[in-house]
Amino acid sequence: MQPNARLIAYEVLAEVRDSDAYANLVLPSRLRDSGLSAADRGFATELVYGTLRMQGYYDRVIELAAKRDVTSIDPVALVILRLGAHQILSMRVAGHAAVNETVDLQKRVGRQSAVGFVNGVLRALGRREPQEWLDDVLEGLSTDDQRFAAEYSHPEWIIRALRTALRAEGRTDELPTLLAADNIPPLVSLAELPGSPIAIAERIPDDVTLETSNISPIGYTLDGGDPSVVTGPSNGWMRVQDQGSQVAALILSRARGIAEGEQWLDLCAGPGGKSAVLGAEARLGGAHVIANEVVPARANLVRRSILAVQDTVDVVVGDGRTAPERFPDGFDRILVDAPCTGLGALRRRPEARWRKSPGDIPPLSVLQDELVNAAAEALKPGGLLAYVTCSPHRAETRQVVNGLLKKHPELTELSAREVLNGVAPHEVDLGDSDELSVQLWPHRHGTDAMFVALLTKDA
């Protein structure tokens, strides 16, 4: 079958649904072998990501247009209708192209008996303005949570969790802006590892513009295009990395000066983004890093990620919970970038919001507790411990830190906020809170919603 952008988008969406695949892994490999033009590859990417993010909303519109529940619609036709809805309601693809080409897709991959149905629903979608559909969807919904869930295409439990996290800094009014930001693809964010021996600025092509970051002193934003034109010639010193991740590592490395010979541990290192930043910082200060990861394949990703600073970082495979026994000499600084729900990175992982459930939280909280407690034990007196998640869910952030402080009276929380404001090129708006930890946000900072708490152990 001759591929086209819509067919590839359909196949990726079908694989995401049927095999629990990740769109950001499946799509690039499909596009690589597709022979599509750059414009068509961009179109396929927008179709896949946009359709997945807005699936909850599109299903409500499709139900209104089809006058039936989506659960009663043939699964192939439903994916095709969602693709059509995205073109008609959000991409403003010309009506005839959106309808005809999408109906063609149903003819190619779906049941012939459903072609008329798909055609009818898509024509109905195109007969009204997107705002009219939105008004109809919202009609009759009685709570803010229901309305936000519908309009911004998020499950209600995630909306509640995000509101609770914003409430802690007196900013619940920002909730709709945050939900809208989750539906916008992030700009490409880059980090230049400190101490780079390569004059990276001289190797950036003239037609590429890098904006410096307001948050991270080593961060840049690319104005579009392929980041490999910048990262490729840098031998690993310039890399794609969210600016929130960059500062999470820097809050630990720059909380105070580095003493020659310090030993650092990155307890949950895979795939190694923060290990590389810690490695570069440690290298400049005369420290050494052990990057620990429990999954061997992910430890290999860490090995690749730290190539530029491999003289400073050793990668080991092991369960972080056994760190105190494996490393009895202890560490001066430990980063616990714990496995979490990833609710802070919904813009990057378009299917994640539909896969997660509230039931994911309790086992993760237990693991987070165990990891951070192991780190507290492995920390030398006077040492520094950073607890980080890419989730703003309070059960994964503040509650874990409070539990840790309760169990370990020898630990004291330090102001990660002050450290961040000392590190960042500009004052960072962290809301209004007595808490010492940092919560970053996509809508306010342009980063993933990273949480960072900084603690020290009595000397």
Ligand SMILES: C[S@@+](CC[C@H](N)C(=O)[O-])C[C@H]1O[C@@H](n2cnc3c(N)ncnc32)[C@H](O)[C@@H]1O
């Ligand atoms: C949030 S990711 C870390 C991201 C990484 N720090 C970076 O910046 O690239 C969490 C990692 O913890 C690992 N992990 C899960 N359970 C672990 C355990 N018991 N011990 C050590 N690592 C674990 C996961 O495999 C995953 O690679």
